[in-house]
Amino acid sequence: MANRLFDFGMIGLGVMGRNLLLNMADHGFPVLGFDRDAAKTQALETSATAGTTVKGTGSLEELVQGLARPRRIMMLVPAGKPVDDVIDSLMPLLDEGDVIIDGGNSHYTDTLRRVKYVKSKGFHFMGMGVSGGEKGARFGPSIMPGGDVQAYNNVKPMLEAVSAKVNGSPCVDYMGHDAAGHYVKMVHNGIEYGIMQLISESYSLLQHAGLTNAQLHDVFAKWDDGDMHSFLIEITRDIFLKKDDKTGKDLVDLISDKAGSKGTGKWTSQDALDLPVPITVIDTAVALRNISSFKEDRVEIAKIYPGVEKINVAQEAMVEQVHDALYFATLISYIQGLAMLQSASAALNMEIPLQNVVRIWRGGCIIRSGLLETFYQVYVKNPNLSNLLLDETIAGLIKSKLANTRTIVAEAAKAGIPVAAIASALSYFDAYRTERLPTNLVQAQRDYFGAHTYQRIDMEGTFHTEWQ
Ligand SMILES: NC(=O)C1=CN([C@@H]2O[C@H](COP(=O)(O)OP(=O)(O)OC[C@H]3O[C@@H](n4cnc5c(N)ncnc54)[C@H](OP(=O)(O)O)[C@@H]3O)[C@@H](O)[C@H]2O)C=CC1
Ligand SMILES: O=C(CO)[C@H](O)[C@H](O)COP(=O)(O)O
Incomplete structure (x- = not known):
């Protein structure tokens, strides 16, 4: 030396x-x-x-x-x-x-x-x-x-x-005090899990619409050239064309459907529950990797409940609907992760600068995409935004994709195709835009069986009722 x-x-x-x-x-x-x-x-x-x-x-x-x-x-x-x-x-x-x-x-x-x-x-x-x-x-x-x-x-x-x-x-x-660097990376990976699950559900929908791997390649190439430009869309595009060097067949078709994980997605969900912050797309992505590993049960259960109906939408229209649903749900995956970082930063005194988080995610990382530039501009305007759904630019993007997202989730449910992450993105959005949720009933039930008390909308204070 x-x-x-x-x-x-x-x-x-x-x-x-x-x-x-x-x-x-x-x-x-x-x-x-x-x-x-x-x-x-x-x-x-x-x-x-x-x-x-x-x-x-x-x-x-x-x-x-x-x-x-x-x-x-x-x-x-x-x-x-x-x-x-x-x-x-x-x-x-x-x-x-x-x-x-x-x-x-x-x-x-x-x-x-x-x-x-x-x-x-x-x-x-x-x-x-x-x-x-x-x-x-x-x-x-x-x-x-x-x-x-x-x-x-x-x-x-x-x-x-x-x-x-x-x-x-x-x-x-x-990225902030103490363990902020690893916290931000953990949430990055949670978002990564979410987007990967959403892409896999979109792949499944398009397969049901009859697209071959070569056609899937072309669709993803078009999406990557358009408003859905991202690293994960780009690599998915390439995966569809890859041939197996042992058999000459499309490699993606030969890969087992059991997905592994090293833990960062699970940690994100665990910590979100503790905060508590809803990150339903990420939770669903973790759960779906877990479901994927129960292969033997899935094979047996599929025999008891067979059959997937045909989706009643023309192929071209369906490609458009899946595009919008994937765009919408991807937006929600980022929105949930960033809302989690906002809460965690306050709870753990990390002072994480969200503006800089999305700025440095614009390049180099697995979740880099065109959307990060949009988020960056939003946070430049309002660095303390608690949830990106509150921003008018984001609202415009969400609204433009909503109708097709609803259609494809409904069609998938009717046909029996699992799109749990896309559906959970939609339900998260619908819950957040609901001024009065039915959770008044949950409060009544808690008070009924456990004297947990409740608040009223017509007067101040905490109340308990003898329900029987
Ligand atoms: N792969 C990826 O895409 C990414 C990985 N990461 C993270 O980076 C870290 C490294 O990952 P990656 O490079 O993929 O892992 P690899 O398995 O490729 O490399 C890990 C290295 O660590 C060494 N090592 C293991 N245990 C010890 C030990 N007790 N003392 C000294 N050296 C040890 C191994 O040496 P030996 O061969 O002797 O066991 C090996 O060279 C992980 O935390 C991973 O989660 C982060 C981002 C992306
Ligand atoms: O950090 C990463 C990418 O950002 C690693 O690739 C990570 O290992 C991916 O997670 P998992 O193995 O659980 O899918």
């Missing part, structure tokens, strides 16, 4: 760690990466761009000794125990003022604990969300740092250099 000092160290040279480190090297920073697996340290070095300074090591001591001070060390290892293990093996080797960054998908409560623990030992610790997958990490992710401001300022120039750019603006900014 000679006496060269490196600018940045990475622990964990898997999909994200290796690519982000190579991205840093491409931007002129000499970097050093550690992995327990020699094949990964070697892969790091062999995939480096010519002329960049990239070095791999299997020794944590060597990594620490090779870095300029104060040291900047990021880990991109699986969430949970591996993060604690890395912190514990790293700290004895560090000097006061060194910065440790957890760039993985850690639960924000773990981050809160680690911030305090690492600070008590004299080091800086920052929880940071990174989104964009393999390609994003390599060529420009969206980066969500939070917590220790000193640590953030220390790495800010590097993060800005490697992040995606939209209109020259880097897709990285300070």
